[in-house]
Amino acid sequence: MLGQYHVTAIIPARGGSKRLPRKNEKLLCGKPLIAWSIDVALASKYIDHVVVSTDDLEIKQIAEQYGADVPFLRPDDLSNDYASSFDVIKHAIKQLDIQKKNHLIVLLQPTSPLRLVDELDYALEFFVAKSAKGVVSISEAEHSPMWSNILPENASLSEFIRPEVQGKRSQDLPTYYRLNGSIYIYDVLALLDKDKIFYDSDVYGFQIDKDTAVDIDTALDFLIAETMILHRSKE
Structure with missing residues (x-):
């Protein structure tokens, strides 16, 4: 237990995937992609229940093999390209009957297989320390968005870079951070009250x-992840 909180991890894993077909079952260094998130959730000091939300019987079998609970199958209308992460979470909350005070949901997307157990536990401790309603993982942006812009039809760069940025080195620019999709932690009642994944003053990065x-998301991403896992195993 995490203080007064009961913590449920939800790992969403539908069977369909257009850019990388059947990616959740695809072997990453000998282990199905979804298994990496299940293993981290089960290893956490604070997560009480690890649940996989899927529409797919093969994924259900794999998830159960690796120790996750799959107490329901997700309906078709929540398994298409238009269903949001919040819709999936809301469905799981109702199916699990955890619409209660002092319950936390931890969303762990299987597409982030390199997250560490320590990161997950520290994020949960950070949630408590901040008396938060939500905590979302962020990373330093690989490239400053100040070097980015939309491109006009004629491809002119005349207004591409703002005048105050021109001539500056990248290290002289402010540090930007981005959402990375690895960890989402929310108070269940706050999440249901907002009826969306929200980013208010009591949600922290x-x-x-x-x-x-x-x-x-792509075959190249998969190759990068595999290379990094192999490198990690040699350290």
């Missing part, structure tokens, strides 16, 4: 290293 925040 928890910084994790870029090297553990790899998000798998």
Whole structure:
């Protein structure tokens, strides 16, 4: 237990994936992609219940093999390209009957297989220390957004870089951070009250290293993650 909180991890894993077909079952260094998130959740000091939300019987079997609970199958309308993460979380909360005070939901997307147990536990401790309603993992941006802009139809760069940035070195620019999709922690009642994943004054960013925040969306991402895991195992 985390103080007064009961903590449930939800790992969403639908069967369909257009850019990287069947990615949740795809072997990453000999282990299904989804298993990496299950293992981290089960190893946490604070997570009381690890649940996989899926529409797919093969994923259900894999999840149960690695120790997760799959007490329901997600309906088709929450398993398409248009269903949001919040819709999936809300469905799981109702199915698990945890619409209660002092319950936390931890969303662990299987596409972030390099997250560490310590990061997860520190994020939960950070939640308590901040008396937060939500904590979301962030990482330092790889490239400053101040070097980015939309491109006009004629491809002119005349207004691409703002005047105050021109001539500056990247190290002279402010440090920017980005959401990395690895860890989302929310108070269940606050989440249901807002009826969305929200970013208010009582939701805090928890910084994790870029090297553990790899998000798998393509075959190249998968290769990068595999290379980094192999490198980690040699350290």
